[in-house]
Amino acid sequence: MHRLEESASSQSQSSVQIGYIGGGSRGWAHTLINDVLQCDDLAGTVSLYDVDYEAAEQNAKLANALTSRSDANGAWTFEARRNVNDALADADFVICSIQDPVDETFVHDIDVPQEYGIYQTVADTVGPGGVLRSLRAIPQYREIAATVREQCPDAWVINYTNPMTVCTRTLYEEYPDINAIGLCHEVFETQRLLADIAERYVDDAADVTADEIDVNVKGINHFTWADEAHWHGHDLFQYLERELEERKPIPGFDPGELDDESYWTNHHQIAFDLYDRFGLLGAAGDRHLAEFVPWYLDIDEPEEIQRWGIRLTPSSARTDDGEGPAKMDQYLSGDAAFEFTESGEKVVDIMRALEGLEPIKTHVNHPNRGQTPDLPTGAVVETNAVITGGGVAPITAGDLPREVRSMVLTAVHNQETLIDAGFAGDLDLAFQAFLNEPLVTVHRDAARELFAELVDRERDYLQDYDLEGAAVLEG
Template identity: 40%
Template sequence: MEVRPWVGAHRTFEMDDSDQHIPVSIAFIGGGSLNWAAELMADLARDTRLRANVRLFDIDHAAARRNAEIGARFAGVSRGAPASYTASASLAEALDGADVVVISILPGSFDDMAQDIAIPAAFGIPQAVGDTVGPGGFVRALRAIPMLAEIARAIRDHAPRAHVCNLTNPMSVLTGTLHAVFPGIRAWGECHEVTKIRRQVAQIANDRAGEAHYGHRDVQVNVLGINHFTFVNRISLAGRDMMPAYLEFVRAHMQEGWVQTEPGKDEEHARYFGTKNLVAFDLFRRFGIPAAAGDRHLAEFLPVSDYLNAPERWGFALTPVAYRVRDREAKLQRAEALRTGERAPRASRSDEALVDQIVALMGGEAHVSNVNLPNIGQMPDLPEGSIVETNAVFTQGGVAPVCAGRLPAALGTLVRDHALRQAALLRAVLDADSAALFPLFRSDPLVAPMPEQAAREMFAQMLAATSHVLPDDLKGAA
């Protein structure tokens, strides 16, 4: 099958000779975000190519207004053309005329997430994250699919030619929702998990050079898989094949691991999000291909007995929702300090690729990123139409997935099973086929070993706990 881009209408801009910035109108859905919105503001302040008009929409309008005030402060420290920020009163208002739509919402609440974790734990299923697969990811998808379906219909009606970036998990199912509800949508799913292996490779090169010369953006990888269960079969840096060096690194750290934390994070964050990469290294031992995502996500795609029953042994933590609540409160305090001027904004570049992607789509330099797209042949061993994660080329013509190749056969079987389940879950929710849901829930590798009656009881409890945000036609699925 030919792999081709989704080609959109080319935009032409009338710019004054003195202003070479590329104009772009961005609708940010979930514009009260305390994480992704702030990342985008800092990135736009650091960027020198775009002139952005950002419209923030959130069901919590006060949060969107707060972020608009914070955005104005970031505009004041811009290195290029200052971005403008406004809080939109409605989704339609935010979308009208948008060139780019960014979706970053929380499907439900932290209380819902706490139940996604606590109920399975009571039945003997620990989850490190619980937002992608397993019982937590499944029930989160039940809450989120109708929300993304509503957003997709609004994009169809108000911004049908916009480029759409989904940042919300479960990434595969929700990016699939956008395409299923609005088949003409030009949407991709954006995730930074692959940054982890790129950082490792940059560190290997820096250790060999004896100086901190390289960063993760200097590392190129060929990505294969589905979101949070990704792998790479080629690695290069500065024209050099880095796969031999990486495999040597894995063998050297196979037993004790290699500690990896996110730069700039505090000790508590490192405790719950840092890993030793032992799961990734063990998957390399088992399947012969480097794993690219973080251990906390990778572990959830396999039976509990593989990794989740002994997270300390494998060097990662089960992140409690209570920590997320504390972290959110700290972010609220930082946001208020930014809004009032007690804290100074910084024009800094995050790990995210979104601004580079937008520049390319608006006619600037082409850009290559790993993203989530419908499978039109870029992964021939996975189901056609399912959402897969590979590299893609961003240009003014659209987003063109790169042919990634095939996974090792045994691993491909595992990935295909998850991809099929995700596609079937999406279809069942959109078709209001509640009878199909429990068999799909039951077939997940974390749930499958359970006695059927216990699995039914767990599913019933999880549905009851989240029923306040479920559509009526899904509430009786248990």
């Protein structure tokens, strides 16, 4: 985040109503609780809605208990709501972070394509997994947008759910006058990488933080690119060639070498390989970048991806291991203390900015209004924006190099096709996007079988589609 001049009104307190869809989570919901309770110039009510009401109720109970702690600065009340209309009624802000049952959806998105020789490092944005997750999300986000239109038409909607681009784009397609942005933390990791580079190559640079790095980003979520980066007037791109030479050979690991590392490990090898090939730095984590192109994941065995300094994320890493509920029980019983931390997320800063307290500059996902002139108008793109009490003003990021633009456009056109398919309930149209995914490198008939198998396994979550009339499911 880049702070601009501080407003004189920043010392006052604004009262806001937040509706949280996905309020039963142990992840983003706890992050929001952590962040709002450390904010002393916003106050109000957070209405937590979740299809699992009991989980939302537990989060409300935990959060209300935390408000009495001396290190909780915010004056907030938390309420669990059984009905989404009640949660969003007259809301100033709507936050979305939802997830279908992993063992009934996400596990299939990862495991089934592997049976066809298609490997994915994340499976939530593009590739077979991204397509299926999009198809599940579009009806859900149409409902969210319709509820916002009815209950809080002027609210700002802040989306954290993947696939970020498709979810945010659906909100605007259903309710064109909506105020919505998508937030992702991937670029922050790139800013931390560039902060390290500043410390190594700029004389007298020490203790450089990610917030101090001003980076120009462009593209779409998880396939974002940086072509400029500065730290206090120092051009950091001039050091990338030296950094590239230091990191060579790329790829620089052996298959199996990372078996003991985290599934989420990232050595920025793909980001720098893309820089080496195209002159722009990949500004998302390598696990995401790898899925937008056909060559990094062209492997025969899972261990081969480790050559690039990353690991495949198995479905077992996505299922609930019980730690979340166990921790919640400990929090509520008093056996463990909820620790307030610096989360690094910007949602509270963005709400403060939109309330007119303190403007900021940060990256957001927002419909293209010219900030990326060479990408389609209306497509959701990721660039910097200035956020004030007057709203969100995306900053022109400039054009992409031709070959990079070609790769990005493939993803954009697939996402737009999925939006059309989702609104029409047309799985045959969705299959066209599926076939055009760079990771779907199998024979057309095998691709059809894979698509049909994924739909069959997840059909309970695809009831808004014409399952009976889809030719692609008939064989």
